[in-house]
Amino acid sequence: MFKIRKIVAILVGKLIIIMSRIAGNQGSTLPGKLSSRIYPPLLKELSHNTYKDTFIVTGTNGKTTTTNMVAAILKAQGSSYVHNQAGANMVNGITTAFIRQTNLTGTKPFDYALLETDEANVPLLLEVIKPRFILITNFFRDQLDRFGELDHTINLIKGAVKGLDIELVLNADDPLESHFSRETGLRCWYYGFADTEYDSFEGLENREGRHCVMCGQELEYLRFHYAQLGVFNCPQCGNHNPAPDFIGSDLRMTPNITFNIDAMMIESTFQGFYNAYNILAAVSLARLAGIDSPVIQKALAEFQPQAGRMETFNIKEKKVILILVKNPTGLNQSLSMLALDGKTKNLFIALNDNAADGRDISWIWDADVEVIASEADLINKVICSGQRSGDMAVRIKYADIPADKIIIQPSLQEGIDQAINGDSAVSYILCTYTALFTSRKILVKMQKQYPTAAHQASPQGETI
Amino acid sequence: MEKLKIAHMYPDLMNLYGDRGNLICLQKRMQWYGLDCDIKSIYLEDKLDFNQIDMLFMGGGSDREQGLVYNDLIKKADQLMQHINDGLPMLCICGAYQLLGTYYKSHDGQVMEGLGFFPFYTVGKKDRLIGNILLESEFSGHKSTVVGFENHGGRTYFDDQNLQALGTVTKGHGNNGEDKTEGIRFQNLIGTYLHGPLLPKNPLLADFFIQAMTHRNGIELNTVLDDSIENIAHEQVRRKIISA
Numbered sequence: 001m002f003k004i005r006k007i008v009a010i011l012v013g014k015l016i017i018i019m020s021r022i023a024g025n026q027g028s029t030l031p032g033k034l035s036s037r038i039y040p041p042l043l044k045e046l047s048h049n050t051y052k053d054t055f056i057v058t059g060t061n062g063k064t065t066t067t068n069m070v071a072a073i074l075k076a077q078g079s080s081y082v083h084n085q086a087g088a089n090m091v092n093g094i095t096t097a098f099i100r101q102t103n104l105t106g107t108k109p110f111d112y113a114l115l116e117t118d119e120a121n122v123p124l125l126l127e128v129i130k131p132r133f134i135l136i137t138n139f140f141r142d143q144l145d146r147f148g149e150l151d152h153t154i155n156l157i158k159g160a161v162k163g164l165d166i167e168l169v170l171n172a173d174d175p176l177e178s179h180f181s182r183e184t185g186l187r188c189w190y191y192g193f194a195d196t197e198y199d200s201f202e203g204l205e206n207r208e209g210r211h212c213v214m215c216g217q218e219l220e221y222l223r224f225h226y227a228q229l230g231v232f233n234c235p236q237c238g239n240h241n242p243a244p245d246f247i248g249s250d251l252r253m254t255p256n257i258t259f260n261i262d263a264m265m266i267e268s269t270f271q272g273f274y275n276a277y278n279i280l281a282a283v284s285l286a287r288l289a290g291i292d293s294p295v296i297q298k299a300l301a302e303f304q305p306q307a308g309r310m311e312t313f314n315i316k317e318k319k320v321i322l323i324l325v326k327n328p329t330g331l332n333q334s335l336s337m338l339a340l341d342g343k344t345k346n347l348f349i350a351l352n353d354n355a356a357d358g359r360d361i362s363w364i365w366d367a368d369v370e371v372i373a374s375e376a377d378l379i380n381k382v383i384c385s386g387q388r389s390g391d392m393a394v395r396i397k398y399a400d401i402p403a404d405k406i407i408i409q410p411s412l413q414e415g416i417d418q419a420i421n422g423d424s425a426v427s428y429i430l431c432t433y434t435a436l437f438t439s440r441k442i443l444v445k446m447q448k449q450y451p452t453a454a455h456q457a458s459p460q461g462e463t464i
Numbered sequence: 465m466e467k468l469k470i471a472h473m474y475p476d477l478m479n480l481y482g483d484r485g486n487l488i489c490l491q492k493r494m495q496w497y498g499l500d501c502d503i504k505s506i507y508l509e510d511k512l513d514f515n516q517i518d519m520l521f522m523g524g525g526s527d528r529e530q531g532l533v534y535n536d537l538i539k540k541a542d543q544l545m546q547h548i549n550d551g552l553p554m555l556c557i558c559g560a561y562q563l564l565g566t567y568y569k570s571h572d573g574q575v576m577e578g579l580g581f582f583p584f585y586t587v588g589k590k591d592r593l594i595g596n597i598l599l600e601s602e603f604s605g606h607k608s609t610v611v612g613f614e615n616h617g618g619r620t621y622f623d624d625q626n627l628q629a630l631g632t633v634t635k636g637h638g639n640n641g642e643d644k645t646e647g648i649r650f651q652n653l654i655g656t657y658l659h660g661p662l663l664p665k666n667p668l669l670a671d672f673f674i675q676a677m678t679h680r681n682g683i684e685l686n687t688v689l690d691d692s693i694e695n696i697a698h699e700q701v702r703r704k705i706i707s708a
Contacts, residue, residue: 362485365488366482388701390696390699391697391701394664394694397693397694398488398664400492403690408693410700
C-alpha cells in the first residue's frame with residue numbers, strides 16, 4: 001500500500017536536495033525538515049528499511065572520522081548503507097540522508113544505517129530510530145563548559161537509552177563512560193588500548209582534575225594515553241577501567257599508525273593518538289557487526305584523510321601535518337591536539353581574510369590559543385603567515401608564547417620552508433581556507449623534492 | 465604586587481566579535497608591566513561598587529541584549545556618571561557605546577532610551593557600515609593612527625559640537641559615514657564602534673587605559689614594553705586600508 005503523502009514528502013525532499021546542489025549549498029537540513037512536515041512519520045518509516053544493523057556514533061571528538069572509517073569498511077564489504085554527512089547530524093539532517101538514498105516510494109532496502117549525531121541529539125533521535133549499537137567515542141569537556149553542560153548531556157543520554165534494546169560500544173579508557181553499564185543495565189562492549197610507548201605519567205598542569213562519575217572524588221591515573229583517556233582509578237569508590245573486549249596492543253605511531261587487535265594487525269595512514277582511538281572504535285563496531293578481518297584491514301589501510309584534514313607529508317625525515325582551520329572550535333581542537341603530542345614542533349599558521357575566510361579575523365581571539373602556552377618549551381618557532389600574519393602574531397604573543405619564538409612571514413612559501421627546515425621533530429601547517437590550496441601544493445612539491453629514506457629514489461633518479 | 469580590577473560588564477549578553485580580546489590584551493600587558501590584574505564578570509542584578517574597580521569594559525550585543533542591560537544599568541546610572549566624571553577608565557564597544565547616548569532609534573522606528581551620559585543619539589538603518597577602518601587620534605601627547613574593523617547599522621550623531629570623538633576617520637565610515645568622526649572620548653572613557661578587537665593592534669590605546677588605572681592608584685610604570693609585533697600588525701592593516 002503506497003501512501004500518497006509519503007511519496008509527496010519524499011519527492012519534495014529529493015527536489016530540494018537537487019535544487020540546493022544547483023544553488024551550490026549543502027542542502028542538508030531543509031529537505032528533512034520540510035519533508036517531515038508533510039509526512040511526520042517519514043524518518044521512522046524509512047529507518048525500517050534497514051535490514052541488518054543501525055549504528056549511531058556519538059561523542060565529543062572523532063565522530064566524523066570514526067563514522068567515515070566504518071563507512072569505508074561497509075563499502076569494502078560491498079554492503080549498502082545510509083550514511084549522513086558530517087555537519088548534518090541532527091534529526092533533520094539524518095532524515096535528509098534517508099531521503100537522498102531511498103526510492104520515491106520509500107521502500108528501498110539497505111543493509112545498514114550509519115548515523116553520526118551530536119551527543120545532545122541522541123535522546124531525540126532515539127525517539128524515532130532504534131539502533132542496534134550506539135558507539136561513544138569520548139566525552140571531552142570543552143574549556144568553555146563552565147555550566148556543567150557535558151554532565152547534563154551525559155545524563156540525558158543515559159536516561160534515553162535505559163530500558164531500550166540497545167548495545168553500547170564504549171571507550172574503556174574514558175572515565176566519563178565508566179558508569180554507563182551500571183546505570184543503564186544495557187549490554188556494554190568496550191574498546192581500549194594496552195600500555196603504549198607513547199603514554200605519559202603526569203597530567204598537564206592546566207588540565208582540570210578529573211572527577212569520578214560515580215562518587216565525585218578526584219581520580220588517580222596510572223598512565224595517560226591521550227588527554228583524559230588512560231588507566232584510572234578512584235581511591236574512594238574503586239571505580240576503574242572496565243575490561244576491554246577489543247584491545248589495541250603494540251601501538252606504533254611512526255611513520256603511521258599500526259596496532260593489533262587480537263590476531264588482526266591494523267595499518268592506517270592516519271596520525272596521532274586521537275586517530276588511533278578512532279580506528280580502534282571503528283574496528284570494534286565493524287567486528288560487532290560480524291565483518292571479516294581481511295575486509296576491515298583492507299578498508300583501513302586504504303582509507304585516506306581528506307585534503308587538509310590532518311593530511312600528512314614526509315619531508316626531509318620530518319612529519320609535516322596540514323590542517324585546515326576555519327573557526328574558533330576548529331582552531332581550539334587542532335591546537336589542543338598538537339599540544340598533546342609531546343614532540344618538539346614548529347607551528348606554521350597562515351591567516352587570510354578573503355571573503356571565503358571571513359573578512360573579520362577577530363575570531364582568532366575567540367579561540368583559546370592559550371592551550372599551547374603550557375607546552376611552549378616544545379615549540380621551536382611559531383611562523384605567522386598569510387595576509388593577516390601580523391594579527392596572528394599578536395594573538396600568539398598574547399597567548400603567552402615568548403616573542404623570540406614568533407616569526408612574521410607573510411609569504412606562504414618562505415614560511416613553510418622555515419617551518420620545515422627549522423629544528424623540530426614535527427611541523428604543523430595550519431591555514432585558513434584560501435591558503436589551503438597553495439600550502440598543499442607547496443608541500444606536495446617539497447615531498448617530491450625531498451623524499452625520505454623510506455622512498456626508493458629521488459626525482460633525479462639517484463637511488464638511496 | 466598591586467592588584468587592579470577590571471569589571472567585565474554582562475559578558476553573557478554583550479559579547480560579539482572577539483571583543484574579549486581587549487581584556488586579554490589589558491591583562492597581559494599589565495602582567496608584563498609587573499601589575500596584577502583581575503577581571504571580574506558582572507551579570508544582570510549583580511551589585512557593583514564603582515569604588516572597588518579600576519576600569520569598566522562592555523562589549524557589543526544585539527538590540528534585545530542592549531535593552532536588558534539598559535534596565536540594569538539605569539539603576540546605577542547616577543553613580544556611574546559621577547565616577548566617569550572623576551576619571552574612571554571605561555571602554556564601551558558598539559552597542560555599549562550607543563547605550564551612553566540619549567536614545568537609539570531602530571530602523572523600524574522603535575526608540576530605546578539611552579543612559580543619557582552624553583548628548584548624542586543613534587539612528588539605525590538596515591544597510592550596515594562594515595569594513596576595516598583607519599583613524600587619526602592622539603594619546604598621551606602623541607599623534608597616533610588607530611586601526612579596527614567596524615560593523616554597525618547604527619549611525620551616531622553628536623548633538624553638541626564640543627563632544628570629543630575618539631578620532632578622525634581617514635578611511636572607513638566611523639560614527640555615521642558623514643562627518644568623519646568616530647567614537648567618543650571623555651576623560652578616561654572611550655566609546656567606539658571599532659572591533660578588531662580594538663586594543664591588541666593599538667598598543668598606545670591599550671596603554672592609555674593602563675596608565676589611567678595606574679595613575680589613579682599612585683602606581684608608576686617603570687617598564688617599557690617591546691611593541692614590535694603589535695606595531696607590525698598595526699602597519700600591515702594600516703597599509704591594507706590605505707591601498708584599498
